[in-house]
Amino acid sequence: MSLQGKKASKKLCFVTVGATASFNSLISATLHPQFLDALSKAGYTNLLVQYGKDGKAVFDKLTSELDGLAGHGIAIDGFDFNRDGLDQELKAAKGLPENSEGVVISHAGSGTILAVLRIDVPLVVVPNEDLLDNHQVELAKVLEEQGYVIYGRLEDLPATIAKSEELRIRHKSWPPVNSGAHRQARGLAGVMDEEMGFLD
């Protein structure tokens, strides 16, 4: 298999749909063969899905279908939800204490977003478009503009894995990502060129 990085090092993709609303379309999107291929290519070994109280049927059905498809090499686990919060799972996604850092794919609940940003694991936010009055889309968009998260859409979830690898690199390389208007700014080089009269 195309496991990259250190041997025997676990790399976890943790998917969480939250506790309040069901989000079965996210579960289906993450248990899609194309998505698993994307994970495999990026060196992932494990997929853990918090599927919520209504998600068990979908999760079980899809995983049994996937069992027939060999080749992706990802170990898949799931659970409904954890009363004690998701600290354990987030730490596992962070790779603590000795595994590779993975990714968190989350519904756009602000509590989950804050928890993941604080632990600093690459985060893909997928707003639940089925919900009415979806202010969560706004939050996901502004956070993506500021370079903190990736705004994931259900239809192209496999592509977000590559994007999350870029986000990881950007977050790991100093300086912190500039946000908003300054994200694209040419910074010092731009000012130097202006003073020198180099016009691009």
Add this chain to the structure above:
Amino acid sequence: MPPSPLTLLASPTFLLTTAFALLLALTLRLLAILPPRPRRTAPRRIGDPTRLLVVLGSGGHTAEMLSALRQLDTQKYTRRTYVVSSGDAFSARKADEFERGLETRGGGDGKGKGNTGAGAYDIAVVPRARRVHQSLLTAPWSAGRCLWACFGVLRVSGKNGDVVGQEYDYPDLILTNGPATAVIVILAAYILRFFDVGGANSRGKMRTIYMESWARVTTLSLSGKLLLWVLKADRMLVQWEQLKGMGGRAEFLGVLV
């Protein structure tokens, strides 16, 4: 009896007029060289020989500066001079490392090609403007020595300056982020510009950019204040929004380091 020419020269009216005229001339001249200076109207072609002078302050200043310059395009900035203070071996070593990095950078964008290596940069050492804990009584003396050395650095390049077939005069651009030595370098540049020595001003040489330290969030450093309000660097860059617009012209373009 009419007053003799000599007494006329010594008359208070004449002296006052002369003093006033001088003051006016100095003020006009200062206004002419201090910002906002008009930008270059003629665009510069990439590949024309240019000289960039980078003042490396010390530890953190040096690290910030070299980090901010890590994307430096050697096609545009064909020759670099790094000014370090005497005794600051760290900055000199970092400048060498930085240049080696430019040399080996390569990359598909072509930025890493050419104008690198021993002939493309030099490290100029100037005496410290003021050592830590140095008495204020002797500070003017050491600052004066530093200023004198800076004239030399600005007019010709320093060690490694003996590149055959290439002559460099004043830097086109001076880049600083503090501390004291940066102020002295800019003072030296302004004196040369004030008297337009060798066309320092009329040829549009030695434009100045001051980049305030990333560690300065809500207040400017002393160098920053001096270069904002007194010596007036052409461009003032700050790295925190809280400092944006200081003195009516501090620019915030995000984090630069």
